Amino acid sequence: MSTVGRGERKPVGSMSAPDKTVWRxxxxxxxxxxxxxxxxxxxxxVKDLFAVAGQRVGGGVAAFLAEQAVETGHAAVVAELLAAGADVAGIATTDEFAYSITGGNGRSGMPVNPLVPGRVPGGSSSGPAVAVARGEVSIGLGTDTAGSIRVPGAYQGLWGIRTTHGSIDTAGLLPLAPSFDTIGWLTHDSATLAAVADVVFGRNASDPVDSGSRAYGHRSAATQSASSPQPLVIDQALYREAEPVTANECLSAASSLGASRISLDAPLDDWFIAFRTVQANEAWRRHGAWISAHPDALAPEVAQRFQWASTVDDESATRARELVGEAAIRIRDVIADRVLLLPTTAGPPPYRDADAATTEAVRTATLRLTCLASIAGLPAVTVPLPLRDGPPVGLCLIGAPNTDRDLIHLAARCGAALVEPACEGTPS
Known part of the structure; x- marks a missing residue:
């Protein structure tokens, strides 16, 4: 029996009344x-976006769940994890239709962040993340469109990966914005993060599954393997996007790892607007008809986001998509075979009782950072920095397409080096 990443857990099935903010x-x-x-x-x-045989997919929306048929098969990635021996403990909650990074849900409520209970857990993979952070499971299976793995990972002191876009079969997944949707997972430790990667990227000797992904011309996911560390780089302009304490902690970590400086020369305002526009257009195309027929089904925050999405016309979306394509090329060309280090989020998790304006400001600032990997379809790993007196902080590593395994191994060495600076094999 594998003991990778195992610790003292409280199996959710043994609980008399599982927390409904975490588990559906x-x-x-x-x-x-x-x-x-x-x-x-x-x-x-399993995030409530994936098909599990014998269950329905709810997408975090009670009215939507009520109308769905029972699934007759598992989502492809769920089937792979089961075949590799992992048990599915349950289906965990998500922000409604995964269109939020806060971690709340208008019907089931907001899970408590185990690390900092007075602050939000981050989303939209909030249920899987909290289940991992509380020790109820060892793996939280989720999705990342604009940061939905990376944000709860950073907010709860977890390891998490957003995989290369299109590298994992999304069959059986309820989409939000297919141009950016990708599968990811959260764990307490890097060893378990890597163990899952070994399973999902070790299916066969073929190229990555084509789920409408962009063609990058790099190694296939199936041929990924740990190799020599890639050079670490930073763009200091990105650190200015974060609040000072977070920026300084991440910059200090990057400096201690020997990262050198580069410049994306990024028109970040334009790229972010283009990203949001394409995401909104695709989200409305996927869910707009149902939402229009169920006007009271969503909580106000997500409902307002979809209302704005409904106003994005095709011409605006086409222009935005062109800019996203240009930005993706720029990001991939500048990063090349290096690894970009940046703050995972723009600051600590907001307080649960923060007003809407504060929460939205934090969300926007964070999305300006997380959108870079999403735009370029790149793998990104969030590494929890050693806890100090304040709330948790995550350092994000963005790598070249289809280097997910290499990136996890490099992230593990970096994480070890930040705790033990003399760790062998750490880049300098």
Missing amino acids: VTGAPLVAGTPGGPLAGQSVA
């Missing part, structure tokens, strides 16, 4: 994995 449905387990696989002994919280 649970079992003991809900679905058992194949015995003896590489992930035997691991348990998974």
